[in-house]
């Protein structure tokens with residue numbers, strides 16, 4: 574489970590000091606009303622991915638088939654069709670499964686050459702994911718993968734090397750999968766790509782990685798239960814009301830998400846898309862900033878502390894006292910490093926996060942700390958759904974539609990045009 578707090582001074586006293594208590598309360602009331610309406614409706618489809626839902630069996634079956642046939646899985650997809658899976662399977666580093674998973678989510682000729690050079694065609698499976706089934710990057714990679722696989726020296730059916738996830742209906746990716754005779758799982762039509770991490774889009778890679786789909790979804794369910802039963806204290810509702818109030822009243826235009834764990838680095842990329850694409854519209858929006866502690870204390874912290882006071886900072890921490898290697902006391906003392914004698918790496922990181930939050934607060938920044946008790950599937954599932962709900966509630970307060978992304982479509986159309994106009 575996770576909890577959140579705002580430092581030693583209560584949130585109320587910090588709001589008082591900023592002179593925004595009334596504005597916050599008004600936004601909180603409206604956020605709570607909206608949360609209650611969502612709860613009365615059974616929450617949103619992205620949050621209704623039950624641990625024992627009807628897709629659990631098909632996900633496990635597809636994962637078993639993939640695992641039985643390969644050593645390497647290439648997950649093709651971009652944005653919401655890749656970032657959630659990447660964030661989720663980052664936890665698998667701790668219990669290495671039998672399949673290595675590659676996620677070339679940015680179209681890069683050099684990376685693709687490298688990947689093809691490293692992998693064995695006979696023992697590679699490709700999972701191509703695209704909700705629309707039309708994304709040029711994913712389709713280009715798919716065609717390149719097929720050619721590479723067929724140029725390999727195996728003689729089995731090429732269709733056995735592919736699995737697809739896309740929406741029902743006519744679309745290039747689906748037609749391609751049907752012609753190949755490969756398994757095709759339906760992308761839920763009522764869940765947007767950047768909200769799809771708890772559906773088969775994120776959970777099939779999770780199942781292949783050896784992590785527990787059930788645990789991710791149970792963690793999400795626990796957070797949804799809390800959101801429904803006590804919205805006024807739910808992380809998502811308070812976070813949304815606070816972000817919106819700080820933006821309206823104090824010109825806070827950036828939201829920082831800074832976990833103190835390398836395994837949550839991919840989570841910050843997932844959050845970046847979720848926040849930016851859902852809220853950046855009609856001239857409105859706050860810009861997501863990604864950082865990971867403690868390493869980014871040595872690159873971005875100067876700006877956070879001493880640059881413009883325009884950021885709402887969220888730290889995600891895991892109590893790490895006593896965790897990790899211990900520093901030999903005599904060795905440390907021999908070099909005048911008494912302060913770290915007999916401390917663990919986890920002791921150091923915990924103190925660094927605390928110190929950084931305190932210095933930010935002293936500089937007048939609003940800092941929220943979300944504490945998870947361990948790096949577990951349950952906690953990550955909870956974080957996913959909490960941040961998705963926070964995004965949706967923030968969109969409601971802003972008066973924008975969280976679920977579309979009209980502005981990026983023009984660039985996609987032009988890319989296709991320029992590509993088709995290239996000389997033969």
Ligand SMILES: O=P(O)(O)OC[C@H]1O[C@](O)(CO)[C@@H](O)[C@@H]1O
Pocket residue numbers: 651652653654702703704705706707708711766767850978981
């Ligand atoms: O899953 P699809 O349809 O390939 O889309 C990939 C990504 O592209 C976008 O449409 C933006 O271009 C995102 O919203 C989406 O997650």
